[in-house]
Amino acid sequence: MTERETRTETVAMLIQPGPNPEIVVNAVKAAFPNLVVIEEQPESKKLFIRRRAKKLGWMQALGQLATMMVSKFGKRFTTARAQEIIEEFGVSTAIDSRIRRIMVPSANSPELLKAVGDIRPAALLLVSCRMMKAETLSAIACPVLNFHAGINPQYRGLQGGYWSRIQSDEANFGATVHLVDPGVDTGDVLYQQRTKPSKRDTMHTYPLLQTAASTGIVVQALHDAVAGKLKPLKIAAPSRQWYHPPIWTWLWNGVTRGIW
Known part of the structure; x- marks a missing residue:
């Protein structure tokens, strides 16, 4: 089966709004015309920082917030490279108005479970959304998959591509599609x-x-899921969760190593 083939089964995606998730949406829509997209509201930065500070401390949390703010500002200077990537891989970030969309407060809200219950998808794919709690996962009957911008288990969490370069491990610069459990990737x-x-x-x-x-592996994984042919890989590698680099780490690596 190739990614160009289409299926009649309904699949659903849970995303937060943004160009990268829309790339996946458009690729999945080409293979599964009955796709339904569920959008959750982004988490507030205030709540994000409080949660991160509780886990890592306020200094790390604020340093990471500074990097996120600089990164958001800096994207305006990388539009030419971004367009090159889009053209090279033949993907689209456009929002397809023909796709049915349902808005929910979060990945763990009653509204999400109601939406999934109404849609009754053959598979649910998560892209750039909150982690699902164990009780939410247990209430969803279909396979739940996640697209992760990093190679698991070595680069779980955030900024997997950046950290693979920092670790001088560009051989593991890439992405993973995996089944979802209550852990972080x-x-x-x-x-x-x-x-x-x-x-x-x-x-x-x-x-x-x-x-x-990585749109090809996303589509193939969904084909496997709806056909009941999921075959997890056995990977023997060290597992580590990563976060956004604090601003001082990002600047140091940029200046001294040219890795931004």
Whole structure:
């Protein structure tokens, strides 16, 4: 079966709004015309920082927030490279108005479970959304998959592409599609796609590159899920969860190593 073939089964995606998730939406829609997209509201930065500070301390949390703010501002200077990536992989970030969309407060809200119950998808794919709690997962009957911009288990969490470069491990620059469990990207790996970043790529474009290069494995994993043919891979590798680099780490690596 190729990714160009279409299926009549209904699949659903849970995303937060953004160009990278829309790349996956458009790729899945081409293979599954009955796709339904569920959008959750983004978490407030205030809540995010409080949660991160509780886990890592306020200094790390505020340092990471500073990096996130700089990254958001810096994207305006990488539009040419972003367009190159989009054209190279033939993907689209456009919002398809023909796709049915349902808005919910969060991945763990009663509204999400109601939406999934109404849709009754053959599979649910998560992209760039909150972690699902164990009780939410247990209430969903179909397979739940996640697209992760990083190679698992070595680069779970956030900014997997950036950290693979920092670790001098560009051989593991890529993305993973995995089953979802209550942990942080700890579910069984289904497919992985490795790619090579350009010297012009930075933290602003790594996730876009990882996403654009990996639509094929997303579609294949969904084909497997609806056909009941999921085959998790056995991977023996060290497991580690990563976060956004604090601003001082990002600046140091950028200045001393040219990795931004």
